[in-house]
Amino acid sequence: MRATSPQPQLGASGKPERGEAMKYEAVIGLEVHVQLLTESKIFCGCSTSFGAAPNTHVCPVCLGLPGALPVLNRQAVEFAIRMGLAVGGRINPRAVFARKNYFYPDLPKGYQISQYEEPLVVGGRVEIEVDGRLRAIRLARIHLEEDAGRSVHAEEYVGANETLVDANRCGVPLIEVVSEPELATPREAALYLARLRQLVQYLGISSGNMEEGSLRCDANVSVRPAGSKKLGVKTELKNMNSIRSVERALEFEIRRQVAILQQGGRVEQETLLWDEKRGVAEPMRTKEMAHDYRYFPEPDLVPLVVDPAWIEEIRASLPELPLAKKRRFVQQYGLPEYDAELLTETRQLADYFETAAAFTPHTKKLSNWILGEVLRTLNERKISLERFPVPPQYLAELVNLVEDGEISASAGKKVFDEMVESGKRPEAIVREKGLAQISDLSQLEEVVERVLRAYPGEVERYRQGKDKLFTFFVGQVMRETSGKANPRIVNQLLKERLGVRRG
Amino acid sequence: MPISIEEVDRIAQLAKLSFTEEEKWELAEQLAKIVEYVEKINELDLEHVPPTTHVIELTNVMREDEVRPGLSQEEALMNAPAKKLGFFSVPKVIG
Numbered sequence: 001m002r003a004t005s006p007q008p009q010l011g012a013s014g015k016p017e018r019g020e021a022m023k024y025e026a027v028i029g030l031e032v033h034v035q036l037l038t039e040s041k042i043f044c045g046c047s048t049s050f051g052a053a054p055n056t057h058v059c060p061v062c063l064g065l066p067g068a069l070p071v072l073n074r075q076a077v078e079f080a081i082r083m084g085l086a087v088g089g090r091i092n093p094r095a096v097f098a099r100k101n102y103f104y105p106d107l108p109k110g111y112q113i114s115q116y117e118e119p120l121v122v123g124g125r126v127e128i129e130v131d132g133r134l135r136a137i138r139l140a141r142i143h144l145e146e147d148a149g150r151s152v153h154a155e156e157y158v159g160a161n162e163t164l165v166d167a168n169r170c171g172v173p174l175i176e177v178v179s180e181p182e183l184a185t186p187r188e189a190a191l192y193l194a195r196l197r198q199l200v201q202y203l204g205i206s207s208g209n210m211e212e213g214s215l216r217c218d219a220n221v222s223v224r225p226a227g228s229k230k231l232g233v234k235t236e237l238k239n240m241n242s243i244r245s246v247e248r249a250l251e252f253e254i255r256r257q258v259a260i261l262q263q264g265g266r267v268e269q270e271t272l273l274w275d276e277k278r279g280v281a282e283p284m285r286t287k288e289m290a291h292d293y294r295y296f297p298e299p300d301l302v303p304l305v306v307d308p309a310w311i312e313e314i315r316a317s318l319p320e321l322p323l324a325k326k327r328r329f330v331q332q333y334g335l336p337e338y339d340a341e342l343l344t345e346t347r348q349l350a351d352y353f354e355t356a357a358a359f360t361p362h363t364k365k366l367s368n369w370i371l372g373e374v375l376r377t378l379n380e381r382k383i384s385l386e387r388f389p390v391p392p393q394y395l396a397e398l399v400n401l402v403e404d405g406e407i408s409a410s411a412g413k414k415v416f417d418e419m420v421e422s423g424k425r426p427e428a429i430v431r432e433k434g435l436a437q438i439s440d441l442s443q444l445e446e447v448v449e450r451v452l453r454a455y456p457g458e459v460e461r462y463r464q465g466k467d468k469l470f471t472f473f474v475g476q477v478m479r480e481t482s483g484k485a486n487p488r489i490v491n492q493l494l495k496e497r498l499g500v501r502r503g
Numbered sequence: 504m505p506i507s508i509e510e511v512d513r514i515a516q517l518a519k520l521s522f523t524e525e526e527k528w529e530l531a532e533q534l535a536k537i538v539e540y541v542e543k544i545n546e547l548d549l550e551h552v553p554p555t556t557h558v559i560e561l562t563n564v565m566r567e568d569e570v571r572p573g574l575s576q577e578e579a580l581m582n583a584p585a586k587k588l589g590f591f592s593v594p595k596v597i598g
Contacts, residue, residue: 038568045571054589055580059573075568096556103519105593153597157588163597164590167579292517297556305562 023226024261026254027234028189028219029181030246032196033174034206035147035214036079042146042173043070043113043301050212054166062146062171064109069300072097076173077304079205080120080144081314083175086203086321087139089124094305097144097298105165106149114176116295119143120304126179126199127323128191137192138180147172175205181220181231186250193217193243198322202347210242217246222267223257232257233267237281239274249274253281325350333363342371348385352392359396362403369399373416389423390416398426405486411435439486441493444477447485448493451476462498470494504542506534 041048044061060068084091098116121142128135152164177196183189197208197215207214222234237253240246252274257267272281320328322344329340329350344350353370357363374395378388398419402412407430418429430436438444451473452459462469477490511527511534522530576589585592 040568040570044573045566045569046573047570053576055576055591056589057573058579059571063574063579071564071566073568074565077565101517105591105596151596152590153595159587159592161595162585162587162592163595164587164592166590294517297554299556302557302559302561302564 022262024223024254024258025226026184026186026221026223026250027181027231028183028186028221028250030177030179030183030189030192031218031220032177032179032193033147033216033218034083034177034196034200034208036076036173036175037204037206038073038075038079038173040073041171042073042076042144043171044068046168046171048172052168054164054168057168058170062108063167064170070113072301072304073173076144077120077306078310078314079173079203080142080175081306081311082203082205082318083177083200084121084124084142085311085315085318086199087121087124087126087142089121089139089142091306091311092118092120092122094118094303095120095144096303097301098295099298100145100293100295102293104148105163106151106167106170108149108167108170112146112148113298113301114145114295115143118303120306126192126195128188128195130188130191135188137182137188140178140180142175142177145174145176146170147174181222186247186254189219189250190243190247193246195322197243198345202319202322204319213241216241219246219250219253221250221253221257223254223261232261233269235267235269236271237274238271238284239276241276245274245276248276248279249281252279256281319347329353333357333367335364335367339364339367339371343367346385352385352388356392356396356399359393360399360403362399365403366396366399369395369416373413377420389421390419391423394419394425401426401430405437405439405488406430407435407437408483408487410483411437434484436484437486438481438484439489441489444481444485444489444493447477447480448473448490448497451480452497459498470498473498504535504538506531506538510534 035048036042038048040046041057041062044059046057046059046062049057061070081091095115096118097113099111100114100116101111103110119141122140124139124142125136126139128137147169149165149167149170152158152166155164158164179192183192197210200206200215201208209215210217217240219237219240220234221237222232224230224232235253235257237246237249240249253272260267271284273284274281326337326340326344329335329343330337333340335343342349343353349370352374353367356366356370360366374388374390378385398412398415401407401415402409407415411430414433414435415426415429418424418433419426422429455473455476458469458472462473473494474487474490477485477494478487508527508531511522511531514534515522515527580586580589580591583591
């Protein structure tokens with residue numbers, strides 16, 4: 001009997017709460033497939049672009065027609081090495097491709113060219129931050145392989161007794177990143193995945209888009225009594241297409257396994273498909289899937305012997321990685337950790353900040369504008385930063401105008417909105433709209449005098465101790481100047497004229 | 504080394520082939536002979552000899568990342584027993 005309604009409650013950590021007869025802990029390992037951003041496929045010259053009409057990016061090689069021979073794409077190898085170096089892995093001096101044999105309609109050759117005994121990258125680590133503490137998740141390996149085609153089952157044009165196959169994706173280059181089973185909670189798995197996605201985007205080797213399938217994650221999970229050294233029986237989870245659904249699927253599966261064990265049952269080793277809508281994972285119902293891949297070295301491809309000079313060349317071209325950038329932002333720009341983390345989320349956002357930061361000393365204020373107004377605008381308009389109409393230099397100039405008192409904070413917001421509309425320079429907008437603050441001392445003195453003369457009664461009551469009237473005078477000065485008076489100077493002048501009150 | 508009927512069944516399943524009982528016995532016998540023949544290599548001390556995967560000692564044959572024209576959809580589907588809307592149509596995979 002399979003337990004379908006999980007009983008025990010898990011805490012936010014993914015571990016069972018107190019009060020259980022027995023506590024369990026989870027052991028999670030992730031296999032992440034990353035589609036590489038090459039122009040052409042890994043073993044042939046067909047295009048890798050997404051969304052073409054079915055079976056239009058195909059040739060004898062990727063269709064597995066008899067006699068066709070694969071030739072390795074150099075760029076795919078370079079991308080894989082880039083990833084290997086970024087995670088501190090060892091680049092295998094000799095890597096060999098292998099055939100993984102199985103029958104499935106989206107695999108025309110009857111085997112997938114992958115790597116088995118001699119993968120391109122061995123070891124390495126991905127750092128995640130769990131509750132403010134840095135934790136390194138070790139990697140087993142990273143290897144190169146080809147993607148399979150796309151099977152269409154569910155669309156309305158698919159008949160009741162058929163599956164439709166599009167071979168465009170056959171042969172698109174992938175790296176598979178295999179972690180050691182050292183993730184302890186669904187939350188850690190989500191953080192690891194987010195870090196991995198950020199890394200491939202920084203490296204420019206993949207779009208990392210999970211919804212489009214450019215990044216796919218399978219999870220292996222087992223549970224065992226807390227503190228036990230022996231691993232439990234694991235299951236494999238597939239079909240999660242967002243980081244959130246990986247987390248949810250793992251939460252579900254851990255609960256299910258714990259419930260089985262608590263009822264004295266045994267977990268069966270099997271592959272489960274996650275159903276995002278229903279929030280359940282169920283055994284995959286495919287027609288026979290033999291798990292004997294009979295790997296053997298691919299006779300159609302020669303071994304890959306990576307020249308150390310090439311590795312050094314690639315190492316030299318690596319961009320600054322997210323965590324290093326974050327630490328530098330904290331030091332160089334005096335930003336709080338929180339700001340630095342958010343600003344370095346993507347390379348594009350980090351670059352935007354740095355380009356702007358060259359034009360203003362007010363880096364924390366700049367950060368506030370970017371994390372506030374800029375991100376809000378991108379969200380509202382559903383546009384990417386590349387299409388954001390305000391150049392970084394203009395944003396920095398706006399920050400300067402506000403911080404130097406040229407315009408008020410509220411005028412700053414108006415200028416910002418106008419910049420988003422027109423892409424104009426902030427100074428130009430300030431001039432056109434007459435938003436400049438009045439900071440001229442003699443001009444403001446005159447206004448202050450006029451206001452105080454107009455309200456002698458209020459002045460008298462203020463002097464007798466009615467402090468709250470101060471804001472009334474400020475308000476009147478603002479009214480006289482249509483809100484353009486520099487509030488700092490107005491405050492100062494009013495205090496002088498009225499005499500500073502104490503208590 | 505004798506090959507059992509169960510082993511023949513397993514290999515047949517992996518290769519998506521089906522046989523009559525008579526054929527299975529015949530294959531068991533033939534497979535046993537093949538394995539026996541290959542096992543002859545065990546007479547040699549090969550502990551320090553790396554396996555040969557290629558007879559020519561070539562490495563690093565690579566191509567630049569350039570898109571080249573392939574087949575048209577029509578050509579790709581020309582030999583397909585069944586097709587629909589530009590796809591290959593195959594027997595239903597997921598039940």
